[in-house]
Amino acid sequence: MQRFAFEPVELPASVTGLRAEVRAFLRAELGDPPAERRANSWSVFDAAFSRKLARQGWIGMTWPKRYGGGERTALERYVLLEELLAAGAPVGAHWIADRQSGPALLRYGSEGQRQRYLPAIAQGECFFCIGMSEPDAGSDLAAVRTRGVKTANGWRINGQKVWTTHAHQAHTMIALVRTSTEVQKRHEGLSQFLIDLQTPGITVRPIADLAGEVHFNEVFFDDVLVPDDALLGQEGQGWQQCTSELSLERSGPERYLSSHALFVELLRTAAAAPAPTGPLPSAIGRMTAELWTLRQMSLSVAGQLAAGRDPAVEAAVVKDLGNSFEQALPRRVQALADASVALEDETALARVLALLLQTSPSFSLRGGTREILRGIIARGMGLR
Helix, strand or coil: CCCCCCCCCCCCCCHHHHHHHHHHHHHHHHCCCCHHHHCCHHHCCCHHHHHHHHHCCCCCCCCCHHHCCCCCCHHHHHHHHHHHHHHCCCCHHHHHHHHHHHHHHHHHCCHHHHHHHHHHHHCCCCCEEEECCCCCCCCCHHHCCCEEEEECCEEEEEEEECCCCCCCCCCEEEEEEECCCCCCCCCCCEEEEEEECCCCCEEEEEEECCCCCEEEEEEEEEEEEECHHHEECCCCEHHHHHHHHHHHHHCCCHHHHCCHHHHHHHHHHHHHCCCCCCCHHHHHHHHHHHHHHHHHHHHHHHHHHHCCCCCHHHHHHHHHHHHHHHHHHHHHHHHHCCCCCCCCCCCHHHHHHHHHHHHHHHHHCCCCCHHHHHHHHHHHCCCC
């Protein structure tokens, strides 16, 4: 039976200066934004803010300098992400490109693809989206039906993607496409393509959430012709390439900090009370313990990734537990609030609570549903 492990990781003393530098930058740029703007900030698209981070060297900061990176450590990047999310920085524009599209290009891309995309990402001038999920596939990537057919002029792509975050604002998509149907197993015959979203034949339709915000999109491909050099990595290796990205997507601090602004407002409300009584103190204690444990687990996965390992099962555990925590937090806070806290109130606690009660159901869709994650964990433990 395969086992998974979360070895402790100690942050080096050198990150103290970086943490202070990032906090000073964020105070100067953001001030004290409203609580509801600090919630789920990694999906908030702000191209101008991303370019400011780029000028600090904080996009692609672990990448080689020849591609515009800073050659800093993965743990330094982890500290940067913690500070950005805790402050509610609007990092959605560059988030996907920095987190997984850039590393995918470094691992599988040709030299021409790296030179074309990586410096632009690091400068905050090129934003990516992920073309994995489909209407009849969801998190079951082996069921992808978007088809790519080889032609004399490149590849002709037809199909549809859904839940594609920021496709209406991104420049490029890495799309998972079926390039062969003559396969023995469903996960064979898949390939990845770098697709310019301005290519003729592409239609993007935004999907509004319950709060009236637009992050997700449907994307339609109707006889979209892409050149041969749009193929990322090896033809037919899309499943392996795609799943290797998911440890990067599933294990970061965004997987437990999406509701962090609400926890902060709960602490502020409790601190302002004369002497908190009843279930509130013990509930805060439990939430703090859960949050700290998730942080240590996420940090452990970051350490394993930095060591060149592929902690797919550990990343799935972090995402499953992290999503459960951040989805449950609004309901737990709502249950703790007394009758004086109504969702229509103008207090910071009420505003951020109202927002997260509407948006938190989507948290478990991103990066794989709970059912898919638990299947990965079960296989990793030899249970299926």
